[in-house]
Amino acid sequence: MTEALSKSLRHSAAARWISLAIVSFSMLCGYYVADVASPLKPLLEQQLKWTSAEYGFFTGAYAWFNVAMFMLIIGGILLDKLGARLTGILACILMVAGCTLKWWAVTTHVLDGGMFFGTKTQVWVAALGYAVFGVGIEIVGVTATKVIARWFKGYEIALAMGLQVGTARIGTSLAVGLGGPIAEKFHQSIGAPILVGVVLLSFGLVAYIIYCAMDRRLDETEGLMEGPSEEDAFRLSDIADILRIRGFWYVTILCALFYSGVFPFIKYAPDLMVQKFGVRENLAGSIPSILPIAAIPLTWFFGWYYDKKGKGATLMVLGSLLLVAVHFVFAVPFLNSWVVALVATIFLGFAFALVPSAMWPSIPRFIPHRQLGTAYGLIFWTQNLLALWVVPYLIGWVLDKYCIVGTRVSQAGTSPAYNYGLPMAIFTVLGVLAVVFGLLLKAEDKAKGFGLELPSRG
Numbered sequence: 001m002t003e004a005l006s007k008s009l010r011h012s013a014a015a016r017w018i019s020l021a022i023v024s025f026s027m028l029c030g031y032y033v034a035d036v037a038s039p040l041k042p043l044l045e046q047q048l049k050w051t052s053a054e055y056g057f058f059t060g061a062y063a064w065f066n067v068a069m070f071m072l073i074i075g076g077i078l079l080d081k082l083g084a085r086l087t088g089i090l091a092c093i094l095m096v097a098g099c100t101l102k103w104w105a106v107t108t109h110v111l112d113g114g115m116f117f118g119t120k121t122q123v124w125v126a127a128l129g130y131a132v133f134g135v136g137i138e139i140v141g142v143t144a145t146k147v148i149a150r151w152f153k154g155y156e157i158a159l160a161m162g163l164q165v166g167t168a169r170i171g172t173s174l175a176v177g178l179g180g181p182i183a184e185k186f187h188q189s190i191g192a193p194i195l196v197g198v199v200l201l202s203f204g205l206v207a208y209i210i211y212c213a214m215d216r217r218l219d220e221t222e223g224l225m226e227g228p229s230e231e232d233a234f235r236l237s238d239i240a241d242i243l244r245i246r247g248f249w250y251v252t253i254l255c256a257l258f259y260s261g262v263f264p265f266i267k268y269a270p271d272l273m274v275q276k277f278g279v280r281e282n283l284a285g286s287i288p289s290i291l292p293i294a295a296i297p298l299t300w301f302f303g304w305y306y307d308k309k310g311k312g313a314t315l316m317v318l319g320s321l322l323l324v325a326v327h328f329v330f331a332v333p334f335l336n337s338w339v340v341a342l343v344a345t346i347f348l349g350f351a352f353a354l355v356p357s358a359m360w361p362s363i364p365r366f367i368p369h370r371q372l373g374t375a376y377g378l379i380f381w382t383q384n385l386l387a388l389w390v391v392p393y394l395i396g397w398v399l400d401k402y403c404i405v406g407t408r409v410s411q412a413g414t415s416p417a418y419n420y421g422l423p424m425a426i427f428t429v430l431g432v433l434a435v436v437f438g439l440l441l442k443a444e445d446k447a448k449g450f451g452l453e454l455p456s457r458g
């Protein structure tokens with residue numbers, strides 16, 4: 001090994017930050033596609049006659065394969081076994097393929113009039129595309145998190161993960177804020193914002209291939225040319241080891257509950273703005289798009305704060321408390337001015353920064369690096385089950401069953417008028433449960449000494 005190779009590339013600040021920027025960009029593209037359908041809900045109802053339950057069904061499809069076929073857990077294990085290069089590229093390809101299928105489903109007329117098990121064939125095919133995409137983006141998320149844990153071990157890991165998640169949220173923000181205007185620009189075309197997603201994902205794939213060159217170089221400089229060492233190799237018994245850690249269960253359940261109050265909310269928020277706060281349909285996404293925008297700098301800030309001062313478990317409890325307060329405000333019927341919606345959304349941005357910026361960098365504090373892919377895979381699996389499948393579907397079903405209060409007539413056509421009180425009450429209860437698990441995690445950290453309240457070393 002030459003002198004140059006004996007020094008790990010990790011120790012080069014430029015290399016660390018460039019690798020972070022590249023994988024974060026791939027995530028940003030994926031996050032755009034993950035949420036681009038939410039501002040399109042009224043158009044899907046008006047032009048393609050989707051019901052809210054069908055929209056919820058489609059939205060929940062994101063998690064079908066991840067949960068039912070355990071793709072996330074398999075993906076996490078593959079990551080630990082095959083490494084970040086192959087796993088990441090395969091995941092990026094799945095994202096492009098899935099998004100292309102979704103685009104085709106909402107733009108073709110071949111599927112018109114078809115029904116399958118009481119749901120439009122078009123909804124099934126769009127959902128299938130979204131399900132394939134969901135496998136890709138989730139595995140990219142797990143891969144990127146492990147990649148960053150490796151590059152930044154002993155450095156500013158929480159700041160780096162905050163930057164990664166914050167940058168990815170730019171994609172959410174672009175989707176929610178620009179999805180409607182892009183559709184409008186192309187004569188209310190539902191396909192246009194999704195096609196933009198296909199193009200973005202292709203750039204994301206190219207970016208990840210470029211990252212792979214850096215990852216290979218990192219392996220070389222760490223003497224890992226022949227793959228992971230015996231000691232680093234993943235064993236199936238590792239899953240049992242991870243599941244034996246009570247703190248792991250607390251953080252996993254907290255994650256599922258907290259994100260159940262955020263991700264499904266984003267899917268329905270543009271519609272909520274129209275139905276409760278009287279926002280015009282073409283501007284429906286403008287207030288919700290502030291949520292990820294507010295979260296971006298705050299996630300960076302709280303990541304930096306966690307590195308410097310610690311208090312990770314406390315940050316998670318505070319974020320969950322804020323989630324409860326915000327959803328409670330959204331649930332109160334007479335608080336229906338757009339100013340209330342704006343202020344509550346900004347506070348939700350604080351919550352959406354506090355919990356992720358502390359949660360993701362906390363995992364390497366009690367799980368060894370060789371098991372990280374599996375651990376993140378297990379956490380994401382549970383989160384997918386509740387936050388990205390059950391709750392979005394439940395909210396759509398509740399809306400159709402209990403919340404229709406009339407008919408809305410707009411330029412683009414008619415659609416049901418909804419009272420969002422009950423869905424917002426459900427989100428509030430999920431937040432309360434998240435607080436409980438945050439407190440349990442804090443107590444467990446104190447008892448077991450995971451170090452969640454301590455600053456990062458290095």
Ligand SMILES: C[C@H](NC(=O)[C@@H](N)CCCCN)C(=O)O
Pocket residue numbers: 031034035138141165168172259263356360380383
């Ligand atoms: C890093 C973390 N990612 C996730 O929670 C993913 N399972 C879900 C991605 C959904 C994108 N709208 C996060 O975003 O905080």
